[in-house]
Amino acid sequence: MDSNKNNIGIKLEYEVKKDDFTRAGEASSNIKKVLRQLGIDSDVIRRTAIATYEAEINIVIHSEGGTITVYIKPDRIEMIAEDSGPGIEDVRLAMQEGFSTASNKIRELGFGAGMGLPNMKKYTDEFYIDSQKGGSTTVKMTIYI
Amino acid sequence: MIVKDLVEKFNFKLLTERDGLEKSVDGVYCCDLLSWVMSHAKNNDAWITVQTHVNVVAVASLLNLSCVIIPESIEVDEDTIAKAKKEGIPILSTDLNAYGIFSKFYEAGMR
Numbered sequence: 212m213d214s215n216k217n218n219i220g221i222k223l224e225y226e227v228k229k230d231d232f233t234r235a236g237e238a239s240s241n242i243k244k245v246l247r248q249l250g251i252d253s254d255v256i257r258r259t260a261i262a263t264y265e266a267e268i269n270i271v272i273h274s275e276g277g278t279i280t281v282y283i284k285p286d287r288i289e290m291i292a293e294d295s296g297p298g299i300e301d302v303r304l305a306m307q308e309g310f311s312t313a314s315n316k317i318r319e320l321g322f323g324a325g326m327g328l329p330n331m332k333k334y335t336d337e338f339y340i341d342s343q344k345g346g347s348t349t350v351k352m353t354i355y356i
Numbered sequence: 357m358i359v360k361d362l363v364e365k366f367n368f369k370l371l372t373e374r375d376g377l378e379k380s381v382d383g384v385y386c387c388d389l390l391s392w393v394m395s396h397a398k399n400n401d402a403w404i405t406v407q408t409h410v411n412v413v414a415v416a417s418l419l420n421l422s423c424v425i426i427p428e429s430i431e432v433d434e435d436t437i438a439k440a441k442k443e444g445i446p447i448l449s450t451d452l453n454a455y456g457i458f459s460k461f462y463e464a465g466m467r
């Protein structure tokens with residue numbers, strides 16, 4: 212974790228490894244702990260926890276690995292999830308509730324309901340996704356405090 | 357109702373330590389799809405799930421769930437129990453199935 216305080220807020224950055232199921236959720240748990248220490252409103256914490264968790268799990272399951280960066284600013288929380296591919300072929304389809312390319316093995320673990328991206332959109336105030344097949348996926352989200 | 361009542365009154369077996377036993381149980385939620393749970397479970401719900409891997413602890417902790425209840429005596433991974441102890445998330449086990457568990461809560465006045 213890398214956290215540094217300055218006048219624009221606090222920056223938290225986490226590396227997320229692919230297929231690392233035992234550590235999956237650690238970045239979002241840490242982010243939640245920091246928000247709690249800062250005395251942020253509990254509903255904002257909950258929504259941030261949901262958004263970062265879903266982004267983190269998607270990097271673990273669907274990507275080659277990436278990072279989650281969070282900026283805690285006086286009026287909002289900005290979250291950026293970025294990975295190094297393989298990208299999403301059809302983003303509009305991926306955004307639909309229930310759409311998932313997760314393998315059967317992954318589904319047996321309870322992932323792959325196709326609800327992660329819809330949850331991120333639902334629980335944040337601003338949601339933006341950029342991805343191309345063969346490239347990286349970037350999800351940017353903002354929650355206003 | 358608090359988590360301790362599930363151990364003392366329902367005879368659910370506590371797989372973790374005493375941490376979190378005083379937490380309030382305000383509702384019960386049952387689902388095995390993690391992102392569905394992420395979106396629908398509420399603060400202080402007791403969560404019934406057949407999933408037993410470590411990510412269950414992350415979900416319970418992120419959502420402030422009161423505890424995890426494993427039905428039908430399904431064996432729980434060592435890693436999961438260790439992580440739950442660390443995070444203070446009680447994990448309970450029972451030989452009842454989900455319906456049996458819900459019935460216990462109903463009989464105890466949660467309706």
Ligand SMILES: Nc1ncnc2c1ncn2[C@@H]1O[C@H](COP(=O)(O)OP(=O)(O)OP(=O)(O)O)[C@@H](O)[C@H]1O
Nearest residue numbers: 269273305311312322323324325326327328348391
């Ligand atoms: N970071 C990513 N890299 C590549 N593909 C992705 C990424 N995130 C999502 N996807 C694609 O979008 C689909 C939908 O994602 P979403 O998070 O909604 O559902 P899921 O991860 O399959 O299941 P759930 O989140 O419910 O466990 C995924 O199945 C996958 O094909």
Ligand SMILES: [Mg+2]
Nearest residue numbers: 268269327328
């Ligand atoms: Mg997902």
